[in-house]
Amino acid sequence: MNEIEIKFIVEKKLTPFQESSILKLQKECFSDVDRQSIEEDFISQEFGRLFAYQGRKIVGMLGLFKRKIKFGEKEIVFGGTGGVCVAKSMRRKGIATKMLKEGLKLLKKEKCDIACFNVDLKKEAYLLYEKVGFKTMMRKISFENIKGEIKYDAGTMFIPLCSQAVYDYVMQSKNTFHYGKGYW
Numbered sequence: 001m002n003e004i005e006i007k008f009i010v011e012k013k014l015t016p017f018q019e020s021s022i023l024k025l026q027k028e029c030f031s032d033v034d035r036q037s038i039e040e041d042f043i044s045q046e047f048g049r050l051f052a053y054q055g056r057k058i059v060g061m062l063g064l065f066k067r068k069i070k071f072g073e074k075e076i077v078f079g080g081t082g083g084v085c086v087a088k089s090m091r092r093k094g095i096a097t098k099m100l101k102e103g104l105k106l107l108k109k110e111k112c113d114i115a116c117f118n119v120d121l122k123k124e125a126y127l128l129y130e131k132v133g134f135k136t137m138m139r140k141i142s143f144e145n146i147k148g149e150i151k152y153d154a155g156t157m158f159i160p161l162c163s164q165a166v167y168d169y170v171m172q173s174k175n176t177f178h179y180g181k182g183y184w
């Protein structure tokens, strides 16, 4: 396998080639995801993306998110990774793991206290996240969708970044963890 290179690109600086590669990968990897949910629930803009390049070809990507939220008495800098995908022919070679580890380093640099990943528990992708240290929250989380409706979901995974104390507080609380507007 040619060497895989991971590159970070700020969302506003995507090139036309990167934009078309995003669409191509999304079509290849997320054709099973409900369109309505994508349009109504996943409404936040990534602040940047990681691309996995093999030579000039883009074979994987990962979106990075960040927002400030309040949970109980705590102000939290909350990071997220989303839309991780790797071209079918390139899977199980550690590419997603490589992007994820790099993504977590960047979220830490962005001073995120904790980061999360929304897992579709029907998929085995959560194993990938477990391997880098994410743990599943046993409670449901809530978020507000584009219509202003409050929705709930189970199976969100969290990892401590800059603050173990914030992570413990969030994971051990009995209250519903509210994402704010958009499930990213």
Ligand SMILES: CC(C)(COP(=O)(O)OP(=O)(O)OC[C@H]1O[C@@H](n2cnc3c(N)ncnc32)[C@H](O)[C@@H]1OP(=O)(O)O)[C@@H](O)C(=O)NCCC(=O)NCCS
Pocket (backbone or CB within 6 Å): 029, 030, 083, 084, 085, 086, 087, 090, 091, 092, 093, 094, 095, 096, 097, 098, 118, 119, 120, 123, 124, 125, 127, 128, 129, 131
């Ligand atoms: C999920 C996905 C991103 C994994 O990419 P990848 O580059 O193949 O992942 P890695 O090679 O880094 O996998 C690391 C570990 O994660 C786990 N894993 C990854 N894909 C898995 C699968 N399909 N089934 C079971 N375990 C899996 C394994 O433990 C794997 O380690 P191993 O290969 O040594 O057994 C890729 O399969 C994909 O694009 N799927 C479609 C999109 C998707 O479902 N994204 C997740 C959103 S919920």
